[in-house]
Amino acid sequence: MELWNSVDGRQTALDDGKGRLVIHEAGPGVTAADLAEAPVTPERVLARIRAAVAETPAPPGDDVPDEQRIVETISRVMNEQALEPEVRAALFRALPMIEGVSVKQDAVDAAGRHGVAFAYTGRWERFEIILNPEEYTYLGTYGETVATRTYTTPAGTREVKAGTPVVWTAHLRAGIVDEPGERP
Numbered sequence: 001m002e003l004w005n006s007v008d009g010r011q012t013a014l015d016d017g018k019g020r021l022v023i024h025e026a027g028p029g030v031t032a033a034d035l036a037e038a039p040v041t042p043e044r045v046l047a048r049i050r051a052a053v054a055e056t057p058a059p060p061g062d063d064v065p066d067e068q069r070i071v072e073t074i075s076r077v078m079n080e081q082a083l084e085p086e087v088r089a090a091l092f093r094a095l096p097m098i099e100g101v102s103v104k105q106d107a108v109d110a111a112g113r114h115g116v117a118f119a120y121t122g123r124w125e126r127f128e129i130i131l132n133p134e135e136y137t138y139l140g141t142y143g144e145t146v147a148t149r150t151y152t153t154p155a156g157t158r159e160v161k162a163g164t165p166v167v168w169t170a171h172l173r174a175g176i177v178d179e180p181g182e183r184p
Contacts, residue, residue: 004180013180032081042093071120109140111170143167
């Protein structure tokens with residue numbers, strides 16, 4: 001899937017599968033520009049992300065802990081926005097400050113690349129932000145359930161067994177273009 005994000009983090013565009021671009025305005029959240037406001041420290045970027053998560057209501061019936069939403073927000077910002085080096089460094093230093101986050105030495109993204117990961121383990125899932133171990137660039141994510149869980153939806157009841165992958169991504173290429181739909 002190809003995705004275009006505005007540099008300010010306020011718009012996202014993607015192909016609708018029929019060759020047309022669909023542009024979405026970003027909802028409330030935190031942007032690279034927000035995180036770059038001085039002082040750029042691990043404590044300040046984490047506080048800004050915590051505030052953005054607190055201001056954004058969780059979907060109905062979602063019992064995901066705030067810590068998991070914070071880690072997922074950091075992953076989304078790393079994946080979708082151009083970050084200044086000091087912001088990226090502050091995020092790397094902030095991740096271990098989040099309860100439930102550890103470092104995993106041999107993580108694998110969806111393209112099969114090996115890296116180091118910041119892993120958040122919650123009640124139901126483990127979510128990894130995978131980085132290149134030499135350049136510390138964002139490679140992708142991996143997530144799986146850590147406990148068997150039963151969901152009730154309008155379509156019925158569904159059981160998800162522990163160890164089931166729930167997300168697996170690879171960030172293969174990024175570049176700057178003048179408008180959505182162009183390629184670097």
